[in-house]
Amino acid sequence: MQAIHAIETPVIETQGLTKKFDKFVAVNKLNLSINEGEIFGLLGPNGAGKTTTLSMLATLLPPSGGSARVNGFDVSREASRVRKSIGFVFQDPSSDDLLTGRENLYLHSLMYGVDMRAAQKKIDAALELVDLTERQNERVKKYSGGMRRRLELARGLLHEPRILFLDEPTLGLDPQTREHLWKYIKRLSTEKKVTIIITTHYMEEADALCDRVAIIDRGKVVALDSPANLKKGLGGDVVYLSFRKPNKPNLAAVKKLRCVRNVKREGDRVTLSCDYAASQLQNILKAIGKVESVESRSPTLNDVFLHFTGKEIRDDDGDAEGGYHERMMHSGNR
Amino acid sequence: MSELSGLYALWLREVIVFSRERSRVVAALVQPLTWLVIFGTGLGSAVVLTGIETGVGSAVGGNAGITYQMFIFPGIMCMTVLYGCLFFGLYIIMDKRVDFLKEVLVAPLNRTTIFFGKVLGGATDSIIEVVILLALGAAFFGIHLTPATLALTLLLIFILMIAVVSLGLTIGSLMDSPEGFGLIGSFVIFPLFFLSGALFPVNNLPSWLYAFVRVNPVSYTVDGLRTLILGIGSFGLAVDFGVTAAFALVMVVIGTQAFARMKL
Numbered sequence: 001m002q003a004i005h006a007i008e009t010p011v012i013e014t015q016g017l018t019k020k021f022d023k024f025v026a027v028n029k030l031n032l033s034i035n036e037g038e039i040f041g042l043l044g045p046n047g048a049g050k051t052t053t054l055s056m057l058a059t060l061l062p063p064s065g066g067s068a069r070v071n072g073f074d075v076s077r078e079a080s081r082v083r084k085s086i087g088f089v090f091q092d093p094s095s096d097d098l099l100t101g102r103e104n105l106y107l108h109s110l111m112y113g114v115d116m117r118a119a120q121k122k123i124d125a126a127l128e129l130v131d132l133t134e135r136q137n138e139r140v141k142k143y144s145g146g147m148r149r150r151l152e153l154a155r156g157l158l159h160e161p162r163i164l165f166l167d168e169p170t171l172g173l174d175p176q177t178r179e180h181l182w183k184y185i186k187r188l189s190t191e192k193k194v195t196i197i198i199t200t201h202y203m204e205e206a207d208a209l210c211d212r213v214a215i216i217d218r219g220k221v222v223a224l225d226s227p228a229n230l231k232k233g234l235g236g237d238v239v240y241l242s243f244r245k246p247n248k249p250n251l252a253a254v255k256k257l258r259c260v261r262n263v264k265r266e267g268d269r270v271t272l273s274c275d276y277a278a279s280q281l282q283n284i285l286k287a288i289g290k291v292e293s294v295e296s297r298s299p300t301l302n303d304v305f306l307h308f309t310g311k312e313i314r315d316d317d318g319d320a321e322g323g324y325h326e327r328m329m330h331s332g333n334r
Numbered sequence: 335m336s337e338l339s340g341l342y343a344l345w346l347r348e349v350i351v352f353s354r355e356r357s358r359v360v361a362a363l364v365q366p367l368t369w370l371v372i373f374g375t376g377l378g379s380a381v382v383l384t385g386i387e388t389g390v391g392s393a394v395g396g397n398a399g400i401t402y403q404m405f406i407f408p409g410i411m412c413m414t415v416l417y418g419c420l421f422f423g424l425y426i427i428m429d430k431r432v433d434f435l436k437e438v439l440v441a442p443l444n445r446t447t448i449f450f451g452k453v454l455g456g457a458t459d460s461i462i463e464v465v466i467l468l469a470l471g472a473a474f475f476g477i478h479l480t481p482a483t484l485a486l487t488l489l490l491i492f493i494l495m496i497a498v499v500s501l502g503l504t505i506g507s508l509m510d511s512p513e514g515f516g517l518i519g520s521f522v523i524f525p526l527f528f529l530s531g532a533l534f535p536v537n538n539l540p541s542w543l544y545a546f547v548r549v550n551p552v553s554y555t556v557d558g559l560r561t562l563i564l565g566i567g568s569f570g571l572a573v574d575f576g577v578t579a580a581f582a583l584v585m586v587v588i589g590t591q592a593f594a595r596m597k598l
Contacts, residue, residue, distance in 0.1 A: 058440055084442040094433035098351045110343030111441040113336025155437075 016066030026052040028219035041210035049219040050199035087156030091167040102136040112159035126154035146177035203301040222308040236275035244292040253287040340443040344451025378402030408559035409532020422456035423502025449593040456499035497582035500589035507596040551581035
């Protein structure tokens with residue numbers, strides 16, 4: 001009984017957690033409960049309040065209201081204990097690029113008071129875990145973006161935290177490196193049994209990695225479930241229809257169809273959900289009238305996001321990557 | 335325990351980085367050597383030092399074996415410290431721009447520990463530069479030191495380093511742009527250096543200038559170093575050590591406060 005109870009105990013619990021910057025409310029009365037051992041995703045567009053939430057949980061930012069407990073410690077009153085029990089991988093590169101990979105890990109062990117007799121072995125194991133053993137004595141300056149992230153993952157684990165925070169871990173990486181990194185994150189979860197909280201604005205990432213996802217928009221959780229359930233909740237496939245003037249969609253007629261749900265119109269576009277869309281397409285088209293184009297597919301988390309917020313996750317990839325490279329260059333100046 | 339190993343980690347980091355960037359040492363020595371060789375020789379050929387007193391109080395005319403180069407040597411040591419240590423604070427701004435500082439700040443370490451780690455790291459870099467400068471001084475500029483005066487010299491200048499690194503870190507923690515830091519830094523260094531009597535004897539100054547010299551804490555370090563290295567001084571060694579230490583103490587207090595309040 002005891003063991004079962006322990007598994008059900010949330011390692012992170014927030015109640016009405018709020019952060020205001022002047023009048024802007026970045027995080028709005030957030031209630032979250034994250035269980036031990038899961039990979040939990042905070043999915044939302046840039047500026048939704050994901051990083052602010054993480055910063056408050058990691059005691060880097062004081063909350064403006066509400067409370068949060070991490071590993072049983074209060075983030076406001078027991079900041080030092082919280083910090084000792086968590087690992088954090090930041091959005092921007094945070095390894096020291098004038099030092100070697102191994103030196104970065106060694107200094108981290110010192111700062112976290114890792115027992116020095118055990119430290120060297122732990123560093124070996126951590127390097128092994130992220131496949132950096134061969135490059136450990138090279139300066140981080142010479143590492144690729146993906147290698148840096150892997151080093152930072154290893155570093156975040158050295159002091160054996162029970163929770164690892166990953167803030168946009170694959171931001172600015174190319175798709176191949178990104179999928180590669182997912183493999184390592186999964187490995188950490190299964191081999192180290194560490195609870196992982198990850199923020200991302202990449203839907204595929206949340207889909208591929210997370211046991212549960214909280215969709216966040218403007219500082220609020222708008223949906224929370226496993227990716228599969230979230231998609232299933234939309235009901236069947238998603239059908240996109242577009243129109244060209246003067247043709248107008250006959251929404252009233254299409255809404256009468258039994259299989260159709262969640263009909264939404266946005267300008268010339270209509271989106272709807274439908275079970276077994278492939279076999280119902282003829283009926284839908286007959287009801288709705290002359291269309292310019294039609295497309296149907298299984299729902300993605302983007303559709304889930306669209307459903308709950310009425311907008312798409314804007315993939316500000318260009319901007320985000322620009323910022324990343326700019327910072328990389330600054331770090332090179334050091 | 336973890337605070338202590340954290341302090342060691344922060345210090346070690348600076349030492350490793352410094353040992354990898356040897357060009358930094360060379361760059362740090364170009365400026366003082368330029369002053370010594372060019373300014374020291376140039377102006378030295380035109381001035382006769384008057385109004386300086388030896389340790390025992392007898393007046394020297396200008397040829398008591400102390401050349402102008404030797405006379406400004408302690409001041410130039412202080413200049414090396416002022417530039418090297420103050421601009422050490424610039425790295426805080428660089429660290430802010432990448433998330434490296436966050437990695438340090440999220441560690442379960444006291445902000446004061448982080449501050450002292452940085453101060454010790456910066457002072458270690460600077461002491462290496464000063465030792466090289468002293469060796470060059472002994473080889474080429476006629477500087478003589480006994481083990482005792484060498485130890486006291488290094489102690490005094492180390493106290494100054496703590497003060498100036500703290501000042502640099504305070505400025506760095508308050509600012510976000512390297513350009514802004516450069517402006518403020520020069521603005522701070524110029525009066526501290528030129529009003530310290532580094533380049534001229536302070537005894538025969540007009541009273542308005544003398545007043546400025548007396549309120550500048552760096553004057554006392556210069557005076558103390560001059561006493562130790564050349565045997566000439568105006569304020570007394572105890573006063574020199576006392577004022578330099580007080581300067582360091584005030585700067586450390588201000589710096590730890592600024593660090594504790596630093597936002598990311």
